[in-house]
Amino acid sequence: xxxxxxxxxxxxxxxxxxxxxxxxxxxxxxxxxxxxxxxxxxxxxxxxxxxxxxxxxxxxxxxxxxxxxxxxxxxxxxxxxxxxxxxxxxxxxxxxxxxxxxxxxxxxxxxxxxxxxxxxxxxxxxxxxxxxxxxxxxxxxxxxxxxxxxxxxxxxxxxxxxxxxxxxxxxxxxxxxxxxxxxxxxxxxxxxxxxxxxxxxxxxxxxxxxxxxxxxxxxxxxxxxxxxxxxxxxxxxxxxxxxxxxxxxxxxxxxxxxxxxxxxxxxxxxxxxxxxxxxxxxxxxxxxxxxxxxxxxxxxxxxxxxxxxxxxxxxxxxxxxxxxxxxxxxxxxxxxxxxxxxxxxxxxxxxxxxxxxxxxxxxxxxxxxxxxxxxxxxxxxxxxxxxxxxxxxxxxxxxxxxxxxxxxxxxxxxxxxxxxxxxxxxxxxxxxxxxxxxxxxxxxxxxxxxxxxxxxxxxxxxxxxxxxxxxxxxxxxxxxxxxxxxxxxxxxxxxxxxxxxxxxxxxxxxxxxxxxxxxxxxxxxxxxxxxxxxxxxxxxxxxxxxxxxxxxxxxxxxxxxxxxxxxxxxxxxxxxxxxxxxxxxxxxxxxxxxxxxxxxxxxxxxxxxxxxxxxxxxxxxxxxxxxxxxxxxxxxxxxxxxxxxxxxxxxxxxxxxxxxxxxxxxxxxxxxxxxxxxxxxxxxxxxxxxxxxxxxxxxxxxxxxxxxxxxxxxxxxxxxxxxxxxxxxxxxxxxxxxxxxxxxxxxxxxxxxxxxxxx
Ligand code: ADP
Numbered sequence: 118x119x120x121x122x123x124x125x126x127x128x129x130x131x132x133x134x135x136x137x138x139x140x141x142x143x144x145x146x147x148x149x150x151x152x153x154x155x156x157x158x159x160x161x162x163x164x165x166x167x168x169x170x171x172x173x174x175x176x177x178x179x180x181x182x183x184x185x186x187x188x189x190x191x192x193x194x195x196x197x198x199x200x201x202x203x204x205x206x207x208x209x210x211x212x213x214x215x216x217x218x219x220x221x222x223x224x225x226x227x228x229x230x231x232x233x234x235x236x237x238x239x240x241x242x243x244x245x246x247x248x249x250x251x252x253x254x255x256x257x258x259x260x261x262x263x264x265x266x267x268x269x270x271x272x273x274x275x276x277x278x279x280x281x282x283x284x285x286x287x288x289x290x291x292x293x294x295x296x297x298x299x300x301x302x303x304x305x306x307x308x309x310x311x312x313x314x315x316x317x318x319x320x321x322x323x324x325x326x327x328x329x330x331x332x333x334x335x336x337x338x339x340x341x342x343x344x345x346x347x348x349x350x351x352x353x354x355x356x357x358x359x360x361x362x363x364x365x366x367x368x369x370x371x372x373x374x375x376x377x378x379x380x381x382x383x384x385x386x387x388x389x390x391x392x393x394x395x396x397x398x399x400x401x402x403x404x405x406x407x408x409x410x411x412x413x414x415x416x417x418x419x420x421x422x423x424x425x426x427x428x429x430x431x432x433x434x435x436x437x438x439x440x441x442x443x444x445x446x447x448x449x450x451x452x453x454x455x456x457x458x459x460x461x462x463x464x465x466x467x468x469x470x471x472x473x474x475x476x477x478x479x480x481x482x483x484x485x486x487x488x489x490x491x492x493x494x495x496x497x498x499x500x501x502x503x504x505x506x507x508x509x510x511x512x513x514x515x516x517x518x519x520x521x522x523x524x525x526x527x528x529x530x531x532x533x534x535x536x537x538x539x540x541x542x543x544x545x546x547x548x549x550x551x552x553x554x555x556x557x558x559x560x561x562x563x564x565x566x567x568x569x570x571x572x573x574x575x576x577x578x579x580x581x582x583x584x585x586x587x588x589x590x591x592x593x594x595x596x597x598x599x600x601x602x603x604x605x606x607x608x609x610x611x612x613x614x615x616x617x618x619x620x621x622x623x624x625x626x627x628x629x630x631x632x633x634x635x636x637x638x639x640x641x642x643x644x645x646x647x648x649x650x651x652x653x654x655x656x657x658x659x660x661x662x663x664x665x666x667x668x669x670x671x672x673x674x675x676x677x678x679x680x681x682x683x684x685x686x687x688x689x690x691x692x693x694x695x696x697x698x699x700x701x702x703x704x705x706x707x708x709x710x711x712x713x714x715x716x717x718x719x720x721x722x723x724x725x726x727x728x729x730x731x732x733x734x735x736x737x738x739x740x741x742x743x744x745x746x747x748x749x750x751x752x753x754x755x756x757x758x759x760x761x762x763x764x765x766x767x768x769x770x771x772x773x774x775x776x777x778x779x780x781x782x783x784x785x786x787x788x789x790x791x792x793x794x795x796x797x798x799x800x801x802x803x804x805x806x807x808x809x810x811x812x813x814x815x816x817x818x819x820x821x822x823x824x825x826x827x828x829x830x831x832x833x834x835x836x837x838x839x840x841x842x843x844x845x846x847x848x849x850x851x852x853x854x855x856x857x858x859x860x861x862x863x864x865x866x867x868x869x870x871x872x873x874x875x876x
Pocket of ligand 1: 500595
C-alpha cells in the first residue's frame, strides 16, 4: 500500500484534475463545486462562489439558464458556445451532463469547458485566394499543427474544418508515414524552397473514414506575422494513378498482342512461303524446258501470279511494317510497257468470258526503261483491273498510261482504269479505300473479295509519293486513276534472266553440294535446281545427318535450312565450325522473312543466306562466289539498285591525255576497267561479309588508282582510303555501298563512251 507524504497539499475537489474550467451546480443552478481554472478566469475565490447562482459567471446568463434547464430535461448538452465573464477568447466550448450526488442523493450538473483550437484567420484576400485554388491547401505551423484549410480539404478528407484545425498534420496521413512527414516538414523549415514532397515515392493521405488515397504534395513557405508557416498543396491523384495503371495494362496487352501477331506471322511466313517456294521454283524449272509458245505464255502467267502472291504474302506478313508506315520500295530498272502487257494478259480469258472489251492507251512518249518498284506496280494494277473486270458486265475497260511531267531525272505518270460497270454510290466513295470496306453490303456475297484491295492500292501508291483518285457514277461506271513518280535511267534496255541462259549454256561441273533440308518437296526442288546447274549433290534431312555426311565426304558448299527437326541449321553450323573445324562455305536457306537476317546467319558462322522461294539465279551466283571456282562469274548484285544521276561521274580528260586521244588505246583501257571493277567490287563486298579486313583492304587499294584514270571525284578515293584503316565493319558498309554506286554509274557511262568510240 502506498504511504502518503505528510506535507502533501490535498486538492479541495476532484474537479481540480481537469485542466479546463469545471463547475458543478445543483437543481437551483447554485454552485456546489468549482475548480481553480474556472476561478482563475472569473478572478474569484472558491468560498465566494459556492452557493451562488452559476449563471452570474457567464456573459449570457439567460442562455446558461436555458442550457441548464435543457440539461435537466435531456441529460446532457454538447459543445455549447458559452463565454465566461473575464474570458475574451472564443476557444472554449462547454459540455454538460447530469450527475447523481451519492452523498446528498440529489441530481447535480457538471459543466466542463473544452478548449478548441481556433482557425487561424488570415486577411480576407489571402483566405479567398486559398479558397480559389483547385487543390486542397493546408497551412501548417512550425510545430506541424494545422492552422488553416480551404474547402477543398474538407471535401477531400471528409472532415469538417473544426475537426482538423489545431490537430497535427499527421491526422491526415496513414500512420506509417507520420514520422517521415513530420521530419520532412521540419527539414523543410530548415531549408524552404517550393518543391514536391516525397520526390520519387508514392505518398498517401488518409480520409476521415480511414481509407487511404494517393496524393501529390507541394510545399511552399509563407512569411507570416507569427513567423514562417508552411503551405501544403495536396492533390488527389487516384484518378491519374488509375488511368496510368489502365494505360500500362493496355500497353502491356497491346505489346503482347503485337508479339503474338509477330509470332503468328513468323509461323505463317514459314508455312505459306515453303509451298510457294515449290510452286515458283518448279514453274521456273518448267520455263527452262522445251515449251510451245502457248505453254510458255501460261507458265509465265503462273510465275508472275506466284511472284505477285509472294509479294502480297510478304506484305501481309509485314503488317507491322505497314502499320508503322515503314514499307520499303525497290528502285530497279524495268520495262513499263512489257510489264503492263504481261499483267493485262492475265485478264484476257476472263474478259473474253464476260464478253467485254479491253482497250489499252499507252503514251508513246514514256521512256522504255524506268526505275521503280515493278512488283508493287503490278500489285496496284492487278487490284484495279481485277475490280474493273469483276464489276463490269457489258461495255469495256480502258487501261491508260500517260506522261504527266518530266525533267532530267524524274518522270511522273498517270495510270487509269476506266470501266462501264456497276459504279459506286457517291456516299460510299470515301470509304472504299479503308481496310475491309466494300461499297455495297451485298458485294462480298455476290462478288467475293475482302475489301482490302483498294486499301493496299492506296498504301502502295501513297507510300511511293503518289496519289489515287476515283470518279464513279452508279450504273454508269468508274474510273480509278493514280499518279506515280519514277526515276529515269540512261539504259535503253535491261536483260531479263539472261544470267540463267548463260549458265545453262556453260554449266560449271565438279561442284559438290550438300543440301540440308527436311521438307521433301523442297529437297526435290533443290535437286532439280542443282541438276540444272550441273552440280553434284547429297541430301541430309537434318543437321545431325549433315554432320555425318561432312565427316565422310568433301563438299564445296552446304545449303543449310534453318528450321529442321533433330538438329537445326544454327546448331549444325556451330558444330561444323567449332567441333569439325571445317570452313566449308555454308549458305542458309530460310523462308522466315520476318526474323532472319544476314547478321544472324553470319554470327552463327554461315557465309551467306538466301531466302525462299529460292531465286536460282541468285543461288548460282552465291555458290560460285563462295567457292571461287575458275569459272566464277562476275556478279553485280546491286546493279538493280543502281540509280543514275544526271551529273556524269566520269571524265575522259586523264585518259585522253595519257593515250593522246588514241581510240584504240582508250577502248582497251576502258575495257580493262569494265572487266576489273565488278570483280573488285564483289571482292570488297564478300570480304566485308566475311569480316575479312585484310582482303577487304587489299581489294579496296586495287580499286583506288582507277578513280584517277576514269576521272572519278577525289572524294571517293578518300572514302576508299578510310575503308579498313580507321573504321568499323558497320561504318564500312555505307562506304562500300557508296563506292559500289559510283563504280556502277561509272561502268554505265564508260559503256556509252565505248559505244561512242566504236562509232
Ligand atoms: P474487294 O474488291 O476485295 O471487295 P476492294 O478494296 O478492292 O475490295 O474494293 C472495295 C469495294 O469498292 C468493293 O467491294 C466494291 O464495292 C467497290 N469497288 C471497287 N472497284 C470498283 C469498280 N471498279 N466498280 C464498282 N465498285 C468498285
